[in-house]
Amino acid sequence: MQIQVKKFYYGDIPDSGSGSAPSAKQVNPSEEWPLWEVFIRSKQGLDHKHAGSLHAADAEMAIENARDVYTRRQEGISIWVVESKYIHASKPEESGMLYDPAEDKIYRHPTFYDLPDAVKHM
Amino acid sequence: MSVHELEKLFQDKIDQEIKIEPRDWMPEAYRKTNLRQISQHAHSEIVGMLPEGNWIGRAPSLKRKAILLAKVQDEGGHGLYLYSAAETLGFSRDQMIEDLHSGKAKYSSIFNYPSLTWADMGAIGWLVDGAAILNQVMLCRTSYGPYARAMVRICKEESFHQRQGFEILLVLSRGTEAQKAMCQDAINRWWWPSLMMFGPKDSESTNSDQSMKWKIKRKSNDELRQQFVDMIAEQVKVLGMTLPDPDLVWNESRKHYDFGEINWEEFWNVVKGNGPCNKQRLEARRKAHDNGAWVREAASAYAAKKAARRKTVAA
Numbered sequence: 001m002q003i004q005v006k007k008f009y010y011g012d013i014p015d016s017g018s019g020s021a022p023s024a025k026q027v028n029p030s031e032e033w034p035l036w037e038v039f040i041r042s043k044q045g046l047d048h049k050h051a052g053s054l055h056a057a058d059a060e061m062a063i064e065n066a067r068d069v070y071t072r073r074q075e076g077i078s079i080w081v082v083e084s085k086y087i088h089a090s091k092p093e094e095s096g097m098l099y100d101p102a103e104d105k106i107y108r109h110p111t112f113y114d115l116p117d118a119v120k121h122m
Numbered sequence: 123m124s125v126h127e128l129e130k131l132f133q134d135k136i137d138q139e140i141k142i143e144p145r146d147w148m149p150e151a152y153r154k155t156n157l158r159q160i161s162q163h164a165h166s167e168i169v170g171m172l173p174e175g176n177w178i179g180r181a182p183s184l185k186r187k188a189i190l191l192a193k194v195q196d197e198g199g200h201g202l203y204l205y206s207a208a209e210t211l212g213f214s215r216d217q218m219i220e221d222l223h224s225g226k227a228k229y230s231s232i233f234n235y236p237s238l239t240w241a242d243m244g245a246i247g248w249l250v251d252g253a254a255i256l257n258q259v260m261l262c263r264t265s266y267g268p269y270a271r272a273m274v275r276i277c278k279e280e281s282f283h284q285r286q287g288f289e290i291l292l293v294l295s296r297g298t299e300a301q302k303a304m305c306q307d308a309i310n311r312w313w314w315p316s317l318m319m320f321g322p323k324d325s326e327s328t329n330s331d332q333s334m335k336w337k338i339k340r341k342s343n344d345e346l347r348q349q350f351v352d353m354i355a356e357q358v359k360v361l362g363m364t365l366p367d368p369d370l371v372w373n374e375s376r377k378h379y380d381f382g383e384i385n386w387e388e389f390w391n392v393v394k395g396n397g398p399c400n401k402q403r404l405e406a407r408r409k410a411h412d413n414g415a416w417v418r419e420a421a422s423a424y425a426a427k428k429a430a431r432r433k434t435v436a437a
Contacts, residue, residue, distance in 0.1 A: 025224060029214035033422065052272075053206045055215060057418075058425035069202050072195065073279070092146050 035084040036062040038069075040076035048080050056081075136337050141267040144210040152336055156266050157211045159338065164204035165222045165229035169403050171197045173237040174246060182240060186290075190243060193283050200276045207268040223408045225395070230254075232319050234397030241294055241301075241308035247287015249309075249316040252354065255280050256346050257320070265337040288357070295361040309358070310366040317381075318389045320347040348378055355379045 033055040039048035051070045056062035062081040070076065090098060106112050115122065123131075128147050135142065142148055171194050178194065181187040205215055221227035232250055237243065258280060261273040294305040321343040333339040341349075351370075358365055369382035391397065 025220055027214060027216040027220045029216065032214060032216050033418070035209070052203060052275075053209070054202060057421035058428060061421060061425075068195075069199050072192075072199060089145065092143070 033057050036066075036081045037084050037087060038062070038066040039080040039082070040066070040070055041078035042076055044077060048078065051075075053084060059083075133335075136265050136335075139337075141270060142265055143267045151332070152338075153211050155333060155336070155338060156269060157208055157213055160204055160208040160211070160266075160269050160272075161213070161218050161221075162228050162230075164201045164208060164218070165227055166233065167197050167201035167204060168222075169229045169233045169407060171201075172403055172406055173233055173235070173399075174243060176237050177240065177243050180240070181243075186243075189286055193247070193286065196279050196283065200272075200279070203272040203275055204269075207266075207272045210268045219411065223404065223411060225404065228393070230319060231389070231392040231397060232315050234392050234400045234403060235311070235315050236399050238311075239304050239308060241291065241304040242312070244287045244290030244294065244305070245308035245312040247283050247285075248291060248357075249287075249312045249354065250319070251280060251283040251287060253316045253319045253350050255284060256350055256353075260339070260341050260346070263337075263340060288361075291361055291363075295363060305361070306363050309361075309363050313365050313367070314384060314388075315392075317347060317350070317384055318392075320344075320350065322386070322389075351379050351381050 034057075035053055036056055036059075037053050038051045040051045041048045051066070054062065054065050054069055056065050059081055063079050066079045066081060067076075071079070102108075129149055132142070132146075132148060132152075135146075142152075174190060174194050174197075178187060178190050181190050205218060208218060209215055218227065222229065232253075237246065255277065258273050258277050262270055262277055264270045264273065291305050291308070294301040297305075324342045324344045331339075331342075334342075355365065355370060355372075367382045369380060371380050372378075373380045392400070395401075
């Protein structure tokens with residue numbers, strides 16, 4: 001049997017030569033349930049932290065789905081959900097302009113100051 | 123900046139072990155490779171629910187039923203983490219599902235084998251999840267941030283899967299003669315397909331390996347497979363069972379187990395859709411999706427009604 005051998009990893013089967021159906025129906029993404037970002041507080045006293053995202057028809061369902069998807073092992077005691085389209089993010093290409101100015105200001109860190117050992121509790 | 127310069131900056135980041143995030147510039151081929159790999163991985167989790175779902179109703183005790191139910195629910199969760207990661211590359215969830223159901227997208231061939239006895243639940247947990255874990259532990263350090271984060275979460279949950287599988291077999295291996303025979307039979311049937319999960323031999327690849335250079339993958343198929351064989355060849359002794367490979371023998375000079383040749387014709391046949399359950403798996407997926415359509419529509423309609431009502435109250 002003549003087979004075309006290509007690198008194929010678990011979870012990475014090439015489309016060519018693997019018997020894939022050539023074309024599929026195009027789906028209209030606007031008919032999808034909206035995407036929500038999920039934030040979870042793991043315990044009282046800690047911040048909510050981004051856990052991932054999921055699809056849901058509304059906020060109530062997003063919270064219920066987040067409970068099932070992200071807290072099956074008591075990972076959370078409080079959930080926030082925000083529709084992804086309402087998140088605004090800084091641009092990676094602007095990161096130099098935004099964050100470089102802090103680079104040379106090491107005097108903002110306590111370790112910058114050299115004090116004698118005799119000084120306690122500081 | 124020219125594409126060439128961007129590509130150099132990109133590779134520099136990879137070489138320095140800086141993760142790539144969704145909004146960062148990336149070569150188109152990197153995006154495509156990740157998208158294909160992550161979505162196939164997600165599909166594997168979802169289709170992987172079927173061979174085990176088959177046994178939930180027939181698990182031998184309430185305890186085993188609860189465990190199996192939790193495990194299958196985990197697989198569903200893992201599929202969702204991965205779909206989310208794939209979506210960050212700019213591809214819609216519904217399209218991914220559509221591509222799975224139309225047969226365009228692939229999933230791991232291992233799930234095209236049938237689960238015939240209760241012992242298969244043990245063998246799947248021990249061997250199939252065991253093989254998947256080796257791959258997934260490596261992927262925790264993959265270069266694409268969302269994929270790596272999903273993997274960390276998955277690995278945390280996955281080790282229970284493997285342990286419960288081994289425990290099922292352990293109980294059977296200490297049982298009656300019939301239970302012992304069932305245990306050995308399941309190992310015999312799942313061993314070779316599990317080895318195939320790691321993909322073709324490294325020597326059969328003529329392409330220079332871009333996935334390694336981009337640190338999507340960090341270990342070769344053969345490396346992972348050898349790691350798996352070495353691990354399982356020892357663990358099987360605890361069960362007092364054997365692996366169905368007459369060539370399996372410890373090689374003192376290599377400090378590894380030697381093992382027999384995999385049936386690659388079978389491997390490619392199953393990949394191409396001619397495995398024992400390919401048709402059945404896709405049909406089950408499509409049926410579940412189609413039968414759930416009215417629920418999805420109802421939820422959308424309900425959400426729209428609630429939103430409209432809120433608007434009226436506000437006005």
